[in-house]
Structures are given as C-alpha cells and as structure tokens.
Amino acid sequence: MSQTALNFVFDKQPGPSDPADQKLVLKRMNVRRALYRLSVGILLIGLVTPLPAQTIAYTNATIETLGEAGRIENGTIIVRAGKIVAVGANVEIPGEARVVSLQGKTVVPGFVDPYLIYKRTPQTSEESETVSFGGRTFQIPRAASFNPGSFDNIRQSFYPQSFDFSRHIRVGVTTANLVSDSRGLSALAGMQTDPQPNMLIDDHGWLFLRLTNETTALDQLRNALTPPRAPGPPASAGTTASAGTPTGGPPRGAPGQTTGQAAAGTPPQAAPADPNAARWADVREGKQPIIVNANNAATVAHLLRLLAKHSKVRVLLVSTGPNVYESLDQIKGTNVSLILKPEIATQPYSERRINVPQMAAERKIPFAFSLTVGSSQLDATQDDPLFPLAALVKTGLDRQQALAALAATPAKMLGIEEKFGTIEAGKAANFVVFSGDPLASGNRLEHVIVKGVSIHGN
Amino acid sequence: MATRIFSHIGLAFLVLALNATAAMAQERERGRGRPQPPASEEKAEAQTPEAKAAPETPPKKLLAITGGEIHTVTGEVIRRGTVLVEDGKIKAVGRDISIPEGAEVIDASGKVITPGFVAINMSNLGLRGSPFGNNKIEDALDPFDRNMKFALGVGITSGCVEIQTQQGGRGRRRDSDSDPINGNLLASNSQNTTTSNSTSTDATIDEDADSANDEVREVTITELLGYDRREGEPEHRFLGIDPEFGDYVTESQLDYGIENTQLCPCCGLPILPTEPITETPPSQEQPRRHAAIKLAYGNLDDMFLKDNVFYSPAPGGLSGALNRHNWRRDIRKAREELEKAASAANRPAEAPSATPPSGATGDPRGGTRGTRPTAGAGGAAAASARPSATTTQLMPLLKKEVSLRVTANTVTEIRDMVTLAEELDYDLVVEGGIEAWVAAQELSRSGATVIFTPRQKRDPRLGEEDTSGSSIESTGMFEAQGVPFATAALSNSVSMGGIAGRDLTSLPLEAAMAVRGGASNRKALESITIIPARMMGLDDRIGSIEVGKDADLLILNGDPLDYRTYVEQAIVAGKICYDRAADQVYPLYDRK
Known part of the structure; x- marks a missing residue:
C-alpha cells in the first residue's frame, strides 16, 4: 500500500496501446478477487470486446468540480459505465468498486475544446493559376481575394485516421468541437486512444465560418442572417458544396455571392434548398450559436456592427486578444461570447501586455479557451498545458473562471453542459488528473481519463 | 485579316481559359447579376436605424x-x-x-x-x-x-x-466600359477584366463601342494559331523540348500578337517589343x-x-487628341442620356425635382445614392435602355454632383483642362497646379478650384522663366484672383521613416506655408477645412x-x-x- 509509486489501476479499453507502463496497486480487495478481475481484464483485452459496466472509485483527490459543489478536498468520484455516479467528500464507496487513490492529486473536468481545427484547406490565394490549353500550360495572373472555401461538413467527411488526435489528448482535451479553417458544419468528438469514426458524439454540430472584412466574406453572414422573404419550397439537397451555402435559402436572388458552385442566374426558387436552412433559422433565432472566426480587429468591428441588427444571434467569436481587446466594450452586454487562446497578449503597436480574458471577465463577457489553437503551443506544453493559463491567473484573472473556461464554459456555450464540462453526477466521466494544483508551476498532467478510463498517461 | 486575328489572341485565349472551369464562369455571372443586392441592402440599412430609434429614443x-x-x-x-x-x-x-x-x-x-x-x-x-x-x-x-x-x-x-x-498586366488592353464604380464588371478577379476585353479590341473610334456585350466567344485552336494544324504536327507540345518554338503562343504574343513578338534564338524567351503595333488604339484608362x-x-x-x-481620370487620361475625342464623345453621350432620362421622368410628372441636370449637390446625407443616377433619374428610361457603364459614371459629373479631379501641373495642361471644362460644362478641380499661378485668372473665371502643395517645387523652363515653374507666392495669387484652393501635404500617407515634416502629418504646416506664400490665415485654414469639403x-x-x-x-x-x-x-x-x-x-x- 505504498504511495511512493504511481498508484493507479486502469483498465485499458481494448485497443493496440499496451498497459505495460502502468503499475498496479491493489487496495481493499482480497487477492483472489483481484486476481480474478485481472485475469478477466487480460482476457478481455485479448478478445477485443467492450468492457462490462464496472464501478471505479477515485478517492482522496482534490476535485475542481467546476459545478455547484465547487472545490472538494479529499473527495471521491464514483464512475460506472463511463459516467459519474457520485461525487463528494463523503461518498459511500460501493462494495464492488475498484478503488484508485488519487492522494495529493488534483482532478479537473476533461477540457472541452470549442474550436479544434480538424481540417485545413490548402492556401488558395495564389498569385497565379495554371491553365492548360491545347496541351500547353500557361500561368495566368490572378488576384488574391477572399475565397469563402467549400462548405465542410465535418461529420460527412470524418476520417479520424487522417488526423493526429494524440497531440490534443495529451494536453487534456477530452471533448472537441471539430471545425475546418473555412466554413461548414462542425462535429463534436470524444477523444479515444484509437480514433474511430464512432468517436463523434450524437449528432451535435454547429455552423462555423471564417470572416474577413471583405464584402464577399461579410455578405456570407449578412445574407445568412437575413431571413428569407418567402419560405422557399423544400427542394432536394444539392451537392455538398452548394448545399453549404450559408445563405439560409436565397434571400436576395444572389445565392452565387457565397459559393462558387451555386447556380447564379437561376431564379431564387429554382436554386437547391439549403439543407442547413433550419440550422440557419435557429441561428437567427438564437436557438443555437454560430462560431465565427474573425481574423483581425477590423473584422471584429464589422461583425459587431452587423450583429447590432441581429441581436438575437448568438455568436462564439474565435479571435485573439489583440484583435478583440478594443471591441470589448462593444461586446459587453451582447450575445457574443469569446473563444480565446490562453495567453498574455500584446497591445497592438505597443509593448504593453494585456490580459484580455481578465478584461472580458470584468465586463462579464463569457469566454472559453481553446488550448489547441497554436500547434507549437501543443507541442511545447504537453505535460504542463495550463502554464499560459496560470500566467493569466497570476496577472489577475479569476482562478475559477479560468478553469471553467476550459470545460464548463465552452460546454455551456455549445449547449452540451448536460453531459460535459463539470465533475458532477450524471455527466461523462471525463477528467484530467494533475500531480497537484494545475495552475501551480511544476505540477504535471498525469492522466487524461475519458469515460472513466485513462487514455493518456505521463 | 491575319493580323486582326492575332490581335484577338490574347483575349480569345483568356476567354477560353475562362470557360475552363465552370466556377470561374459563374463567378462572372455573379458579377453581372450584382446591381440589385446593394440597393436593397442600402434600403435595409437605412431602415433599421430609424426603426430602432423610434421605439426606444x-x-x-x-x-x-x-x-x-x-x-x-x-x-x-x-x-x-x-x-x-x-x-x-x-x-x-x-x-x-x-x-x-x-x-x-x-x-x-x-x-x-x-x-x-x-x-x-x-x-x-x-x-x-x-x-x-x-x-x-x-x-x-x-x-x-x-x-x-x-x-x-x-x-x-x-x-x-x-x-x-485593379490594374491588369503590362500592356493589357482594358475595356473602357467596365465599371469600377458599381464594381459589377471588375469583379476583383482578372477573369472579368479579360472577359470584357473581347469588346475593347473592337473598340476603334467607332460610335458603337458602347454597346458592350459580355458574350464569351469560342475560339478554336486554328483561330488562335492563325493557320490550320499541319498534318502530322503533334497536338501537344512542350516548351523547351519541341524545336519549333515559332508555333508557340507565349504570353507576350497573347498581348502583342505573334508578329510583334520575337523569341530569343538562344534562350527562347520573348523579346518584348517596345510598343505594341496594333490597329486598335489603347483603350481608355480606368x-x-x-x-x-x-x-x-x-x-x-x-x-x-x-x-x-470625384470623377478622376487616370493621369494623362485627358491629354492627347484621341483621349480628348473619346472624352468629348463620352460626355456627349452621357448628356444625351441624361436629357432622355429627364424627359422620361418629366412625362409621368412623378418627381420633377430630381430631374434638372444642374441639380443641387447630391443627397444631404452624403450617401452613395446621390452618385448613382440610375436609381434616381427616370426609372422607366433606365429600364428601357440601360446606359453604358461609362455613361453611368459620367452622369454625376454632368449633374455637378461631383467634380472632375484631374492632375495638371503645367500652364498648358491647366489651360487645356479649363477650356474643356468650360466647353463641356462640369466642375473642375485641378490637382497639382504647380504653374497654376500663371493661369490664375482663367481658373478664377471658370470657377475651378486647385489642390495645391505650397512646398512643391519645380524649376522654370528655359526661356519661360517668368511664366513657368513653381512659385511660393502661388497661394497669395490664388487668393488675390479668387481661386479657391485646398492644401495637400507633400505625401499622402503617414510615414514613420524618412525626413520629418513631409508626410501626411505635416498638413497644418503645409497650410502655414500657404500663409507664407501670401494667403491670409483665414484662407489657409479654409484650405484644409471647408474648401476640400466643398470639393467633395x-x-x-x-x-x-x-x-x-x-x-x-x-x-x-x-x-x-x-x-x-x-x-x-x-x-x-x-x-x-x-x-x-x-x-x-x-x-x-x-x-x-
């Protein structure tokens, strides 16, 4: 019963990863039963069959629930079938439960990344294009202007093997909203050691788009937010590209403004109906948020100006500190929430440092962090992912709000707070175990636990 | 005949390239079908603030x-x-x-x-x-x-x-009728420019140049090369490998025609002719x-x-006999169009106040509406025969809603511009005006205004020392003769490098220089406040x-x-x- 070694018992989900790196310390169970369980576990790994519902009790941990219970010292989390059954300081541990002591560790909810760029489109704004003619090729100069890109339906094109999720997993992301860097419909994914198509959760998806302050780009949103004059007949869905036209129907008879594929010139009624029309209607009504990536301060200003006419629309604005800090007073009191990178920013044209999340918190603007915005950051902070966050907290950001911005706030923004974002009974047993206070330097991320089992250990 | 075909090659090729992808072509379509949305959007934008202000106050x-x-x-x-x-x-x-x-x-x-x-x-x-x-x-x-x-x-x-x-490539022929103001033809991609080029090649000095058609013409390889493919000649050729380089169509050949372009016998790169020799004149600058x-x-x-x-022709756009001819023709056409619209609007007696050609300056709100004549003047006439883009652009100038802003520095240029403005009846703003002090009387008589930089310097020409070159006393002479002037700084941008006092931030200093040149404090202050405001x-x-x-x-x-x-x-x-x-x-x- 020594506490010196890493003392976890984890049943690995069947998969290629080996459990050899984990030391097993068995507590509170007789040897026979333990041996039996162990043999069953090995058998299961061999058979590649799902685990039966199993009860695990994580005990003696400091738990940042991010929920109503707040911070629990010496708390216990009971997990069954991938869900949290009970959390608290004085929770009765069921007899059949395997007990894992987390003495001295801190547990925080698994991070919910509201903006994980799953798909990057290659740069299309080339200076010239090659045209083949009569068997010869010619370079034709071409202006680099805003290209709305094709509509990416992440769910439809999801191919997890093509993407390295391990970098995101090891910083503690357990649930991620997968987007592309252009526009489309996102998908919510739960992290696994072995990415499979089934990692997409239910049918969650949100519209997202990238915005610049060019007319073509702004028109995308303007047209989409203007309700169609007359409800168009529900025609059959077009191709993915034209279907993705974010003009919720063709409001002005100019659907071609937004996509290169839509048949311009045809009368509005004849254009294929947008399968996302219902989603756009929901966006206009504020029933679901739209995720907008605005890449400069001017674009943020243009977006806010547009939203002033559509006050119901809920926007999750993906931006950087320097790009939003001058617009914070305008954002205050609107339906705009921020998705930021956790970093101390520099005021533009100045050497002054600014803590934009704190400035947002002062103005009561909801904000969430995306830990995965910069890939260099992903590599640099793999076992200490909250270092930049700790800097923000040191310089004035409220600790609870900072932690909440990693899990509870983004879950709430996306409307998935019923399942994710806090350590509370009934929610998914996704959490991250740190060797101590996650915001104190020197403490490392030790385990990322999804549905009650560790998918990553340091 | 062959020459003529060759002169088409550039445009024809690019037109064909356009057809290559459907997306591109559709983009152009989009450009064409554009004029409606801005209008409705404007309307929507105009309505919302009012609607908002009413209930809340x-x-x-x-x-x-x-x-x-x-x-x-x-x-x-x-x-x-x-x-x-x-x-x-x-x-x-x-x-x-x-x-x-x-x-x-x-x-x-x-x-x-x-x-x-x-x-x-x-x-x-x-x-x-x-x-x-x-x-x-x-x-x-x-x-x-x-x-x-x-x-x-x-x-x-x-x-x-x-x-x-946006300017096209070097030496490209541009269509005089593409319309950067409404932005519907020059749709940010060069494809559109090149599409409309198909008309500009035909645009000699004939009167029908305005009837622009955006038709994309199919061009065969025979037409492109100027002769039928010889028997046995390969269909596919590879630059640098195939020895008969004479048959290739290079970009410069597309621009200048095959006869006018030679290829270097050593490296095969085109030797650009200094001046394209074509039977068509260069199209009017944007x-x-x-x-x-x-x-x-x-x-x-x-x-x-x-x-x-402003209506502001490109530098040099009004100099030379051909440019002047085209300018007079365009103005005449626009004026005819204006009168037609006025009479059409008068008949139904719907809005007679909007029609007089010498109407007051635009919309009091200063929006873009005032500069879009098709919206205001005679919807019926506009619908029956859509005026060409050039005509549309010129309408506000003829209605005196905007002034013609043109760069003219020498006495000759300035006098030419004044004469043209008096003949064709529009408001003139002379930009530069280094030698305007010589022609101050003419400027004053015609009611023209000058954008002037007191510190700009130019040496007088030999033998014309008394009537050429810059003068620090220009502003004093302007004031004495009653020529309103606006002061511009030596540079029009903010610069953090270089010599201090020469960039945009020296504007008040430049106005002080106008005082040094003999203008009163009051006129100098006007030259950076109300005078430029009036010009616009x-x-x-x-x-x-x-x-x-x-x-x-x-x-x-x-x-x-x-x-x-x-x-x-x-x-x-x-x-x-x-x-x-x-x-x-x-x-x-x-x-x-």
Whole structure:
C-alpha cells in the first residue's frame, strides 16, 4: 500500500496501446478477487470486446468540480459505465468498486475544446493559376481575394485516421468541437486512444465560418442572417458544396455571392434548398450559436456592427486578444461570447501586455479557451498545458473562471453542459488528473481519463 | 485579316481559359447579376436605424466645449464661446449658450477650437485590404488602424482616400466600359477584366463601342494559331523540348500578337517589343476612385462618408487628341442620356425635382445614392435602355454632383483642362497646379478650384522663366484672383521613416506655408477645412463649425497654423477619438 509509486489501476479499453507502463496497486480487495478481475481484464483485452459496466472509485483527490459543489478536498468520484455516479467528500464507496487513490492529486473536468481545427484547406490565394490549353500550360495572373472555401461538413467527411488526435489528448482535451479553417458544419468528438469514426458524439454540430472584412466574406453572414422573404419550397439537397451555402435559402436572388458552385442566374426558387436552412433559422433565432472566426480587429468591428441588427444571434467569436481587446466594450452586454487562446497578449503597436480574458471577465463577457489553437503551443506544453493559463491567473484573472473556461464554459456555450464540462453526477466521466494544483508551476498532467478510463498517461 | 486575328489572341485565349472551369464562369455571372443586392441592402440599412430609434429614443448624448476661441471657418471667430454637441451633431455655437443638464463638459479655456482638418489626399489610412472589385469601401474600413491616431494627432478628422482600381498586366488592353464604380464588371478577379476585353479590341473610334456585350466567344485552336494544324504536327507540345518554338503562343504574343513578338534564338524567351503595333488604339484608362472617410477611431459606424467623391481620370487620361475625342464623345453621350432620362421622368410628372441636370449637390446625407443616377433619374428610361457603364459614371459629373479631379501641373495642361471644362460644362478641380499661378485668372473665371502643395517645387523652363515653374507666392495669387484652393501635404500617407515634416502629418504646416506664400490665415485654414469639403460635396457635413454639421472638432493648445501647436483632443462625430495625454502619439511636454 505504498504511495511512493504511481498508484493507479486502469483498465485499458481494448485497443493496440499496451498497459505495460502502468503499475498496479491493489487496495481493499482480497487477492483472489483481484486476481480474478485481472485475469478477466487480460482476457478481455485479448478478445477485443467492450468492457462490462464496472464501478471505479477515485478517492482522496482534490476535485475542481467546476459545478455547484465547487472545490472538494479529499473527495471521491464514483464512475460506472463511463459516467459519474457520485461525487463528494463523503461518498459511500460501493462494495464492488475498484478503488484508485488519487492522494495529493488534483482532478479537473476533461477540457472541452470549442474550436479544434480538424481540417485545413490548402492556401488558395495564389498569385497565379495554371491553365492548360491545347496541351500547353500557361500561368495566368490572378488576384488574391477572399475565397469563402467549400462548405465542410465535418461529420460527412470524418476520417479520424487522417488526423493526429494524440497531440490534443495529451494536453487534456477530452471533448472537441471539430471545425475546418473555412466554413461548414462542425462535429463534436470524444477523444479515444484509437480514433474511430464512432468517436463523434450524437449528432451535435454547429455552423462555423471564417470572416474577413471583405464584402464577399461579410455578405456570407449578412445574407445568412437575413431571413428569407418567402419560405422557399423544400427542394432536394444539392451537392455538398452548394448545399453549404450559408445563405439560409436565397434571400436576395444572389445565392452565387457565397459559393462558387451555386447556380447564379437561376431564379431564387429554382436554386437547391439549403439543407442547413433550419440550422440557419435557429441561428437567427438564437436557438443555437454560430462560431465565427474573425481574423483581425477590423473584422471584429464589422461583425459587431452587423450583429447590432441581429441581436438575437448568438455568436462564439474565435479571435485573439489583440484583435478583440478594443471591441470589448462593444461586446459587453451582447450575445457574443469569446473563444480565446490562453495567453498574455500584446497591445497592438505597443509593448504593453494585456490580459484580455481578465478584461472580458470584468465586463462579464463569457469566454472559453481553446488550448489547441497554436500547434507549437501543443507541442511545447504537453505535460504542463495550463502554464499560459496560470500566467493569466497570476496577472489577475479569476482562478475559477479560468478553469471553467476550459470545460464548463465552452460546454455551456455549445449547449452540451448536460453531459460535459463539470465533475458532477450524471455527466461523462471525463477528467484530467494533475500531480497537484494545475495552475501551480511544476505540477504535471498525469492522466487524461475519458469515460472513466485513462487514455493518456505521463 | 491575319493580323486582326492575332490581335484577338490574347483575349480569345483568356476567354477560353475562362470557360475552363465552370466556377470561374459563374463567378462572372455573379458579377453581372450584382446591381440589385446593394440597393436593397442600402434600403435595409437605412431602415433599421430609424426603426430602432423610434421605439426606444435613447437619451441624447450631450457634449459642451466651453471657454475656447472658436474658429468657425465659415463665420467669425468667437472668443470664449461654447460649442454644444448633441448626438454627434453641432447643436449650438456662440457665447451665451446655456449648457443643459447632464451634458459632458470639456473646459477649453485658453484653447483654440477649430473644425477637424480635411485631408484631400490620404492613403493607407483607415482601410484594411484593397477595396477593389466587389469589395465595397464600407466593408474595408478598419476602425483600429493606428495610422489614424497619427493623423488625428495633427488634426485630420476626415479625408479623401484613393482606392486602388485593379490594374491588369503590362500592356493589357482594358475595356473602357467596365465599371469600377458599381464594381459589377471588375469583379476583383482578372477573369472579368479579360472577359470584357473581347469588346475593347473592337473598340476603334467607332460610335458603337458602347454597346458592350459580355458574350464569351469560342475560339478554336486554328483561330488562335492563325493557320490550320499541319498534318502530322503533334497536338501537344512542350516548351523547351519541341524545336519549333515559332508555333508557340507565349504570353507576350497573347498581348502583342505573334508578329510583334520575337523569341530569343538562344534562350527562347520573348523579346518584348517596345510598343505594341496594333490597329486598335489603347483603350481608355480606368478612372481613379476616391472615397471620403472619417477617422473615427474605434467607431466603425461613423467612418464612412461617401464613395466616388470625384470623377478622376487616370493621369494623362485627358491629354492627347484621341483621349480628348473619346472624352468629348463620352460626355456627349452621357448628356444625351441624361436629357432622355429627364424627359422620361418629366412625362409621368412623378418627381420633377430630381430631374434638372444642374441639380443641387447630391443627397444631404452624403450617401452613395446621390452618385448613382440610375436609381434616381427616370426609372422607366433606365429600364428601357440601360446606359453604358461609362455613361453611368459620367452622369454625376454632368449633374455637378461631383467634380472632375484631374492632375495638371503645367500652364498648358491647366489651360487645356479649363477650356474643356468650360466647353463641356462640369466642375473642375485641378490637382497639382504647380504653374497654376500663371493661369490664375482663367481658373478664377471658370470657377475651378486647385489642390495645391505650397512646398512643391519645380524649376522654370528655359526661356519661360517668368511664366513657368513653381512659385511660393502661388497661394497669395490664388487668393488675390479668387481661386479657391485646398492644401495637400507633400505625401499622402503617414510615414514613420524618412525626413520629418513631409508626410501626411505635416498638413497644418503645409497650410502655414500657404500663409507664407501670401494667403491670409483665414484662407489657409479654409484650405484644409471647408474648401476640400466643398470639393467633395460634403460641405453640408464637415469643414466648419456650424449648427447642424457633424461635430468634428479639434481642441488645440495654440493657433491652428502655428508649428508649435498640438492637438489636445480630436472629436469625431461627437466622440473623443484622440487625446494627446492618453494616446501618447506625440510628445507630452508643455510649450513654454
């Protein structure tokens, strides 16, 4: 019963990863039963069959629930079938439960990344294009202007093997909203050691788009937010590209403004109906948020100006500190929430440092962090992912709000707070175990636990 | 005949390339079908603020600036007066003005109040990206451009920006009828430009050049090469491998025709001819595009003033016999169109006030509506026969809603421009005007105005020492002869490098130089406030401190034309957009 070694018992989900790196310390169970369980576990790994519902009790941990219970010292989390059954300081541990002591560790909810760029489109704004003619090729100069890109339906094109999720997993992301860097419909994914198509959760998806302050780009949103004059007949869905036209129907008879594929010139009624029309209607009504990536301060200003006419629309604005800090007073009191990178920013044209999340918190603007915005950051902070966050907290950001911005706030923004974002009974047993206070330097991320089992250990 | 075909090659090829992808072609279609959305959008934008204001009626924002010496520019100087601002507009100016309760008060005792300066030439300011093609200037505005702070720091609160119209490749023939103002033909991609090129090659001096058709013509390889493919000749060729380079169509050959392009026998690269020898004249250059913006830092809603504030031909666009001929023809056509529209609108007696050709300056709100004649004048006539793009562009000029802004520096150029303006009856703004002092009388008689930079220098020509070259006394002569002039700085952008005192931030200094040249203080101040505002047709909104105008005000710590003077606060549309103490753009020491 020594506490010196890493003392976890984890049943690995069947998969290629080996459990050899984990030391097993068995507590509170007789040897026979333990041996039996162990043999069953090995058998299961061999058979590649799902685990039966199993009860695990994580005990003696400091738990940042991010929920109503707040911070629990010496708390216990009971997990069954991938869900949290009970959390608290004085929770009765069921007899059949395997007990894992987390003495001295801190547990925080698994991070919910509201903006994980799953798909990057290659740069299309080339200076010239090659045209083949009569068997010869010619370079034709071409202006680099805003290209709305094709509509990416992440769910439809999801191919997890093509993407390295391990970098995101090891910083503690357990649930991620997968987007592309252009526009489309996102998908919510739960992290696994072995990415499979089934990692997409239910049918969650949100519209997202990238915005610049060019007319073509702004028109995308303007047209989409203007309700169609007359409800168009529900025609059959077009191709993915034209279907993705974010003009919720063709409001002005100019659907071609937004996509290169839509048949311009045809009368509005004849254009294929947008399968996302219902989603756009929901966006206009504020029933679901739209995720907008605005890449400069001017674009943020243009977006806010547009939203002033559509006050119901809920926007999750993906931006950087320097790009939003001058617009914070305008954002205050609107339906705009921020998705930021956790970093101390520099005021533009100045050497002054600014803590934009704190400035947002002062103005009561909801904000969430995306830990995965910069890939260099992903590599640099793999076992200490909250270092930049700790800097923000040191310089004035409220600790609870900072932690909440990693899990509870983004879950709430996306409307998935019923399942994710806090350590509370009934929610998914996704959490991250740190060797101590996650915001104190020197403490490392030790385990990322999804549905009650560790998918990553340091 | 063959020559003619060859001259088509460039366009034909590009036209074909256009067909290559459906997406591209559709993009062009989109460009064509564009004119409707902006109109409806404008409408929507115009409606919403009103609709919003009616039910809520938010408390009016009041600002009072008291105790300052107010240079109203159009009126008298008021000592220890008060300017009262309500919701971004000037509500009252004078000495005995009671300050309403709840008003924010700025004590400006001992300070000087002037209207915000208007820079007639600005660039790289308040815009992000290039608003050419489909991109509207309203969408390209950047309210957080740091350069605005530098300009505000010397008192510039609004100005005229030149917008880059996209130019094609070197030597490309451009269509005189593509329409950068409405932005529907020049749809940001070169494809559109090249499409319309198919008409411009045919545009000799004939009168039918205006009947532009955007038809994409199919071109066969035979047509392209000028002869049938010889038997046994390979269909596919590879540059550098195939020895018969004479058969290749290179880009320069596309531009200049095969006869005019030779390939280097050593390297195979084209030897460009110095001048293309074609039977068609070069097409008319695109006019430059100017828009007026306000430097309302951090306040996007107040930034846009007006698009297309001038009709401004490209430099040299009105010189030479051919250009003049085309210009007269275009003006004549536009005037015919205007009269046709006027008579058509008069018949139903629907809106007779909108029709007189010499109408008053535009829309009082200064929106783009005033510059779009098809919207206002005679919908029936416009629908029956759509005027060509050039004609549409020229309408506001003929209605005297905008002035012709043209660069002319020598006496000859200036006199030519004056003669043309008098003959064709439009308002003239001479830009540059280095030798305008020689022709001051003519300028005065014709009512032309000059954009002038007092420190610009040019040596006189040999033998014409008394009637050529620059003169520091120009401004004095302008004032004596009654030629209104606007002062422009030596450079139109804010520069952090180079020699101090030459960039846009030297604008008030340049006005002081006008005083040195003999102009009165008053005229010099007018030359950076009300005169440029009038040139742009915005004198109902900016350029002076008068009741009802926009509250673009400066609080200065000294005389506006003194080189020691600093702007303490710059107020744009009633909001403080620059504060010397807070922004720390300029040094903070106090003057002794």
